[in-house]
Amino acid sequence: MKKIIGYALVLTVITFFHAGVITLFAHFGLDDYMQGVVSAAIGYMAIQMTDEYFKDKNNGK
Secondary structure, three states: OHHHHHHHHHHHHHHHHHHHHHHHHHHHOOOHHHHHHHHHHHHHHHHHHHHHHHHHHHOOO
16 A cells, blocks of 8 residues: 555656746757657656665665
8 A cells, every 4th residue: 555655656756847847848849859868868767766666675775
């Protein structure tokens, strides 16, 4: 149950973070393609970090 709550929390943070980042990029005039690429990269990194975080917690480290 804690894991589900943790993932929900992380997803919420990622969602709001993305919105902020995309707004920032729109401000600097990046086109839609670049916004998509950067969003995907940030999303991928966030998922990797989340997995590592939960692996460490589950191993009792």
